[in-house]
Amino acid sequence: MPRRTALIVEVPEAEPAVGELRLQHDWSAARGVPAHITILFPFADPDDVDEDALADFFARFRPFDFVLDRVERFQEGAVWLHPEPSLPFVDLTAAVEQRWPDHPPYEGIHDEVIPHLTVSDSPIDVYVELPIASRAHEIVLIEEDESTGRWSKRRAFPLGGG
Numbered sequence: 001m002p003r004r005t006a007l008i009v010e011v012p013e014a015e016p017a018v019g020e021l022r023l024q025h026d027w028s029a030a031r032g033v034p035a036h037i038t039i040l041f042p043f044a045d046p047d048d049v050d051e052d053a054l055a056d057f058f059a060r061f062r063p064f065d066f067v068l069d070r071v072e073r074f075q076e077g078a079v080w081l082h083p084e085p086s087l088p089f090v091d092l093t094a095a096v097e098q099r100w101p102d103h104p105p106y107e108g109i110h111d112e113v114i115p116h117l118t119v120s121d122s123p124i125d126v127y128v129e130l131p132i133a134s135r136a137h138e139i140v141l142i143e144e145d146e147s148t149g150r151w152s153k154r155r156a157f158p159l160g161g162g
Helices: 012-025 051-058 087-099
Strands: 005-010 036-040 064-073 079-084 117-120 132-136 138-144 151-158
Touching (some): 012 079, 036 087, 051 151
Antiparallel strands (some): 005 138, 064 079, 079 117
């Protein structure tokens, strides 16, 4: 399996509410991916990632507050938490895709990118105390270890340069 990377916003404030559920029902949690909202997956091959370009790029965006305000379900069954506002996540994804057009979100299989924090890959009943307040202040580059399939943080890029 080739090594992969992703760009995410970690949401540590959600871990107490959904951490155990994610470990049981979300493939990525069991492989070391924290509670997060994806900005771009998959991203570039790990050997091709230009970290300086990413740092300069994300420094142009301002940090922003958001809340996870409701539980939603995708038609195929995945259960997720909705971030409000969602538009800053959509804007970040669109900007990254415009800057790195060879890496469309989710390999281009979805017509619309819907920001979300996955709780379960399959339909389950989820009762979570909401809202959960958070702040997007950095974009985290995570990388998959090809031998173990585990993901780890490679580098964080502050929004707004600080």
